[in-house]
Amino acid sequence: AQSVTQPDIHITVSEGASLELRCNYSYGATPYLFWYVQSPGQGLQLLLKYFSGDTLVQGIKGFEAEFKRSQSSFNLRKPSVHWSDATEYFCAVGASGTYKYIFGTGTRLKVLA
């Protein structure tokens, strides 16, 4: 069965510092992987996705993520965080065939001025 783990419930970084949000997944085949952001009371916005090919994926707002099959990870990174990046981040894994997504529990990012 699919599962997704986001080990960090909260992360605090200073504005301008680098960021890495962790995501580990469990899935028997090659997964489809996603990172979303969600502002309070709002829907989801896709940051980036991995289906196949280059394991380093570029997304919007300066985010990138790297798929590491050997570590079952898909960590999200940003070299320099902006105050507007403070929100909730969700990692998700999608299954081929059923097309279902399983979401991680989320990581709330706080940015210090």
Add this chain to the structure above:
Amino acid sequence: GAVVSQHPSRVICKSGTSVKIECRSLDFQATTMFWYRQFPKQSLMLMATSNEGSKATYEQGVEKDKFLINHASLTLSTLTVTSAHPEDSSFYICSARGTWDNEQFFGPGTRLTVL
């Protein structure tokens, strides 16, 4: 492209009434639609998967008689919360998948409050 809408965005109802939430794919045909539920400060939990013209497939623990899902066309799915109670208060999000790949496109969500 690939826009999904939900209506209403917010609804308040009395306990015991039924509430219908619509999910529409505005610029593509959705072969599959999904309904999620999200409690405050928690993640999204998949409730059910619906394919056009077929009965919905519910996740374990989701009461199908409580949460009625209809996917009557390739652009519309509805979720009806029947005999709603305060514990059904939540944020409901739908998503739709097109025919070209595995990506789901999410609606903006519906906040349901049952008094």
